[in-house]
Amino acid sequence: MDWNDYDAALFDLDGVITPTAEVHMRAWAQMFNDFLRERGVSEPYTDADYFTYVDGKPRYDGVRSFLASRDIELPEGDASDPATAETIAGLGNRKNDDFEQILKTEGVEPYPGSVALVQALEARGTAMAIVSSSRNAAAVLTAAGMIQHFPVIVSGKEAGERGLPGKPAPDTFLAAADDLGVPKERAVVFEDALSGVQAGRAGDFGLVIGVDRGVGADQLTEHGADVVVADLDELVADAKEAGA
Structure with missing residues (x-):
């Protein structure tokens, strides 16, 4: 060029x-698979799900897109929701907590x-x-x-x-x-x-x-x-x- x-x-x-895409991928996988296990869903979240539904999107949009792919509906919630809340915002915040912890301990x-x-x-x-x-x-x-x-x-x-x-x-x-x-x-x-x-x-x-x-x-x-x-x-x- x-x-x-x-x-x-x-x-x-x-x-x-x-x-950091690798760090994000790990944080998304940790959050979603914990969430799916808690709900008794047997089909795990995979890297293919990351590339299809999450990659490159704003955090809450990624949560919303993946859950829709599994026909899971949650309330939107609010950005101030705690990471324990079962809302779109809560799951997004939980993922962010996981990401920050990995970044802090491993750097980039x-x-x-x-x-x-x-x-x-x-x-x-x-x-x-x-x-x-x-x-x-x-x-x-x-x-x-x-x-x-x-x-x-x-x-x-x-x-x-x-x-x-x-x-x-x-x-x-x-x-x-x-x-x-x-x-x-x-x-x-x-x-x-x-x-x-x-x-x-x-x-x-x-x-x-x-x-x-x-x-x-x-x-x-x-x-x-x-x-x-x-x-x-x-x-x-x-x-x-x-x-x-």
Whole structure:
């Protein structure tokens, strides 16, 4: 790709910059399987459920989507619900507690290839933002030592405060491009989730790059990715060449 055609890079966080998708997956599995066992449901929650119903979505939307797939109805509840509450919000909060505990005890290291691309883009003056459904985005970036590279962060927290619908709607990506002062046609979206590449395509951005961390290149392409890579280090040489 020719980076001279673009002025901004809009990165999803989990699974693109940091391997926190793995931490999220473990936290979701722990929460949902505990919940299903408590209700006497024999069919467990699996990684396939994560990619189909949860990946890339705001937390409560993920809870709602998975429960609907199992024909389980719960009241919505409220964001202030305790993690013990059997509500959509309560289960989402329980998952967040599990995630924070895993992050605290194990930490997180960014993908080396992602660090290399961010540094190359920063060197050439490309504007960069994080667009994440996670409300923990700032904490994860801080733990990974990457927060200084991103002057704009549109996380689940900011999306809620600004009334922006989450992925697969394009609104959070559009808001990040606007915050950077870059037209969407000059911005590149980086996503590893199907809902994320759908958002990039729906927003009509200049380029949508799918990062295949397990969901599958064909799936990413079918849902809107223009290009699919296995790791962002595949794009570093182009970024350095554009910056020369």
